[in-house]
Amino acid sequence: MALPLPVPVTGLKSVLKEVVRTRTGVVGFSMLGVLLGLVLVVPFVAPFDVAGEWGDRQVWLDNPRDAAPEWSEWFAGKQLARTQILTPCNAPGPIPLSNATGSEPCPGGGWKKLVRRTTIFGDYVFITMERKFQFTADVFPSELSLAVWADFGSAAPLLTVEWKRPDNVNLTLLQVAPDQRVPTPNFYPLSTDTRPCCTIRELIKNWAITNFSANAQNVTLIRPEVTLFAQGGRDMLDFRRAVVLKGEYTLKIELAVGAVELGVDAKAVVYGTVFGVAGTDSSRRDLLIGLLWGAPVALAFGAVAAVVIVLLQTILGALATWYGGWWDEVVQRAADTLLILPLLPILLLIAIIYSPSIWLLLLVLIGFGFVGSTSKVARSIVLQVKEEAYIEVAVSYGASRARILFKHILPRLLPYTFALIALSVPSFIFLEASLSFLGLGDPLLPTWGSILGQAYTGNAAFRGFWWWITFPAAGIVFATVAFALLGYSFDKVLNPRLREQ
Amino acid sequence: MGFLRYLTKKGIFLIVTLVFALYLTVVIANFGGYVDEILRAQARFDAIRSCNQDLACSQLDPASKNATIEGNYKSFVEARGLNQDFVSKSFRFTWDLMNFRLGRALELRDVEGGDQVSSIIFERLPRTIILFTSSSLIAAGMGIWLGLRMARRALSAFDRGLTVVSITTTVVPPWVFGILFILLFAFLFPIFPAGGMVSVPAKTDPLEYTLDMIYHMTLPAIALILSAFGSWSYTTRNLVLQILDEDYIYAARARGLPEKTILRRYVLRSASPPTVTSLALTVIASWQGAIITETVFAWPGLGRLFFEAIGSLDAPVVIGLTAIYAYLLVLTVFILDLVYGLLDPRVKALRRG
Secondary structure (H helix, E strand, C coil), X not given: CCCCCCCCCCCHHHHHHHHHHCHHHHHHHXXXXXXXXXXXXXXXXXXCCHHHHCCCHHHHCCCCCCCECHHHHHHHCCCCCCCEEECCCCCCCCCCCECCCEEECCCCCCCEEXXXXXXXXXXXXXXXXXXXXXXXXXXXXXXXXXXXXEECCCCCCEEEXXXXXXXXXXXXXXXXXXXXXXXXXXXXXCCCCCCCCCCHHXXXXXXXHHHHCCCCXXXXXXXXXXXXXXXXXXXXXXXXXXXXXXXXXXXXXXXEEEXXXXXXXXXXXXXXXXXXXXXXXXXXXXXXXXXXXXXXXHXXXXXXXXXXXXXXXXXXXHHHHHHCHHHXXXXXXXXXXXXXXXXXXXXXXXXXXXXXXXXXXXXXXXHHCCCCHHHHHHHHHHHHHHCCHHHHHHHHCCCCHHHHHHHHHHHHHHHHHHHHHHHHHHHHHHHHHHHHHCCCCCCCCCCHHHHHHHHHHCCHHHHCCHHHHHHHHHHHHHHHHHHHHHHHHHHHHHCHHHCCC | CHHHHHHHHHHHHHHHHHHHHHHHHHHHHCCCCHHHHHHHHHHHHHHHHHHHHCHHHHCCCHHHHHHHHHHHHHHHHHHCCCCCCHHHHHHHHHHHHHCCCCCECCCCCCCCCCCEHHHHHHHHXXXXXXXXXXXXXXXXXXXXXXXHHHHHCCCCHHHHHHHHHHHHHHHCCHHHHHHHHHHHHHHHCCCCCCCCCCCCCCCCCHHHHHHHHHHHHHHHHHHHHHHHHHHHHHHHHHHHHHHHCCHHHXXXXXXXXXXXXXXXXXXXXXHHHHHHHHCHHHHXXXXXXXXXXXXXXXXXXXXXXXXXXXXXXXXXXXXXXXXHHHHHHHHHHHHHHHHHHHHXXXXXXXXXX
């Protein structure tokens, strides 16, 4: 089947016009537009000190670990648990010391705070903080944690934490003397408490057995966040079989000390199983932020590498071909050599011995890519253009060789350059992703590759954390497919035999 | 004779490239005296160990024992030329790399516990070659076959759809498919193993062992094929369409030859040499991509070794692997050149002449 041979399109403007007329061109351009829009919008929508905070564990403490996106609820067919943060009263401010009986305001949170001073059996101050919250999800929370700030004099106070359930079978979770003073919080990680004696797990087990005659046989791991929220009964210690008890829970904290002024504040987090739009990773980080900020990094690296390398290769290839002689030979052989070089291993070698910075690697990449396959393409086009009549005309009116090159030949190469840039951006995006995946990218910035790499080392695939894998992978694929489609439609316009007409 | 000359010319160029790549590896690795330091530390360790193993030496008093160790160490450093200037040293190291004298690993060990980098690498090499050669061949066969189909039904819905599929799957590297496949076919629908080369414990029967390996190879191979077939099919399609436009095809049609014969005898024959050259780069990229693909599938080949070496900062292994990759790429290009020479009628003509 012979195709008619249309007139080749040459000028950049007309090429672009043709590209926009193809369907793949439109799709490619609009995908690219979405990405660019994202890059421009991200700093305003998700303002975030990425380099400073992404790697900082403290920033993410209130997020659940390995949480699925919130909208996965639609497929789960049940209500999943959202994180509830019972915020402290004096969130950033100092804790007021009190010794007068009466209620105290709680500007930061919803706690009810009461102070009692009694002299019946000696001079004592009690501060009670009580907070009610609803738990209506169909699944258990993933973790529980409590932080208590205490301010006290020389005598150690006593901290009592009580757990009140909707079924009114209550339990005293903790009775300890807090050892840290304000501003250092006392952390009570209720879910992960592993102190050998009198652990919360043991306490909860005994409570469940006494009150509900729960079955503790064949139960190897008691999860406090399950049993505390479970319906009373035989199965409440077994996290696979326990059923959620919905309703209003109350957390009560009481601090007591003899005859000195006292201050207390508390924060509790009931960690959920879902979080945000894109879920979280094992370091509790909000993946949405990492994904959004991964776009500028990927695009910047891919675009800079592609533009610089393709332009360098085109210009060097054209120059060498135009001036010919041993220049041509040198560029050709250098291109052949650099193409066979094991570039990725060399980049890894550099990253491992010197510094894992993607911008250094970008420089190295350019250093090894100043000639290459694009110079060969440029060469073949220059050889073709050289023979055309208008070049002969230019020669005949006495234009210098340099003038002809820059005025008449390089502009002809421009559309091809665009196509080649579009076609080579994906490989550079993936190069960056590969390096980040191996942990040799920029350690401070979140990139799609590094998120995927952490998902791999965190065994996300075997643990079924699909959001941690699919979203960054989708981001990379989306960006690269955009450029691939663009490059393809350029190719179609520039190589008219392949045109669909 | 002409064919031999063609091959010799290509071979000489590739050997020069190989030496350049190895030299570059040495220069990069030893830029801050890194290799020197490793070698010195190993030499000192050797000197101390050989003294402790030697009855006479180990019973000397500490001062003369140290003097003996120091003397042995110094003589080794001189013998290996570690005290020479950078340029002559770099040539020596390059010569070592060319002869697979890759030194000793810092952390990694081969299956027998040995620490020779070359034995660690050569233990892994066949596994990588099995996986990548088989999937590259399948991808090439499948791609060429699809490309011919697409060209014959050019501009149909089949052609357009497959073209878009080809260009989009080509840009996605196999490890991205791999990590998604593991999620899908090893976790969600557990039909394939998530990684590894054989089951644990390994089968003893050779046939069962082979079948087990093929079973483990399926998922990585599909990922590799999916990411590689597109460039073959798209390139084949375009080349075939270009050739179908040539005058001699019209002539063949005019002679009334059946379409199948034209395709086989005229089109495929002239399309295959350029396909081979234009895809040399794809094959090279796939070798290098092995580093992550094998890591994702826990395939115990060279790429996985690279990942392990990075993880344990085992520089001698990384340097040795870079050298091996240089060898692999050069060899691949040489084989492709050979195939090209066999396919291209012009080179064939040289062979006859």
